[in-house]
Amino acid sequence: MEFTIKRDVFLSGIQKTLGIVERKTTMPILSNLLIRTGEKKIRIMATDREIGLVADYEAEVLREGAITLSARKLHEMVREIQGETVHVTKGDRDLVTLACNKAVYRIPGIPADDYPVVAEQDELPFYKIKGSLLREMIRKTAFAMSTDEMRKNLNGVYLETEQTDNATMIRMVATDGHRLALVSADAGEKGVLVMEKGVIIPRKGLGEIRRLVDDEAGDVFLGVRPGVCIVKTDHTLLRVSLIDGEYPDYRRVIPAEKGMVVAIEKDKFMHALRRMSVISSDRYNGVIIALSQDRVVLNSTNPDVGEASDEIDVSYQGEERSVGYNVTYLTDALEVVDEERVEFEVGAGMKPGVVRPVGNDNYFCIIMPLKL
Helix, strand or coil: CEEEEEHHHHHHHHHCCCCCCCCCCCCHHHHEEEEEEECCEEEEEEECCCEEEEEEEECEEEECCEEEEEHHHHHHHHHHCCCCEEEEEECHHHEEEEEECCEEEEEECECHHHCCCCCCCCCCCCEEEEHHHHHHHHHCCHHHCCCCCCCHHHCEEEEEEEECCCCEEEEEEEECCCEEEEEEEEEECCCCCCCCCCEEEEHHHHHHHHHHHHCCCCEEEEEEECCEEEEECCCEEEEEECCCCCCCCHHHCCCCCCCEEEEEEHHHHHHHHHHHHCCCCCCCCEEEEEEECCEEEEEEEECCCEEEEEEEECCCCCCCEEEEEEHHHHHHHHHCCCCCEEEEEECCCCCCEEEEECCCCCEEEEECCECC
């Protein structure tokens, strides 16, 4: 095997595998990526058995072959090399040489025959969707995923579609039991993306999808069937195994009765919450939000640190109400809002609060109150 490739292209291709390859594994080869040469290109593959990546890159191929190499060591080597192109040669006993200008690295490989099969293409229909749309939907929900390994069905986002009279709505939901983020979008004309039931995309797989669409300004292709989700671009295919489980009925969490609503400038609200979070800790991270005539008062008390209070002028004429929330949850919900103003809905008693952008019904975040 022998080829020459642009250093920046090679480095970018290796970087895409780093989130997939296993750091600690009983199978050392899962820490490796597979490089296989073809006609005027190389193919880089990586898998942890749950996620598989296949990507093609232009290269000058002098001799065909295949080898697996440590993804992290290869990344460090190519990152430190200075020059426009890298010349890669596989010699005897699977020893691979990387040369650029006068710098030379030699790295031992493992034969490609020992590498697990990375499914390159499943027989399932693919639907075109804007990469920017998928990226935004992930950004507006991923923060609410659970990190509790005992609740595996919440360790990801729930993806579903709904066919309306003349369009297809795609919906993404995430919850950890204390908050719930939901975003909807018009995916195009009716029948664009048909799913019989929703699927749960795991945290790690979602991160790889986001990394893939971060680089795509145009369209990507999405295919979903029971057990697997595939995202394709012109040169890359990402295959993600889905979580086998039932997602809770998120609709039951959405408040049936509307609470007291106040419209607030997003930036003013964010800065006030950040001032409250200065004194928060793992034990004390609550903030009491009090609505009264033409103002919102925030107060946070931490016996270990001290007390903070702030006030925001608003246009509000409703009843007075005071409720406690996790300050981090409120901040997370606001950070992903692009609009200048938000509606903050405060429920009565222990009913949840809701954050949503003014003039945009496609996103909201529900936050359960705290007993403070």
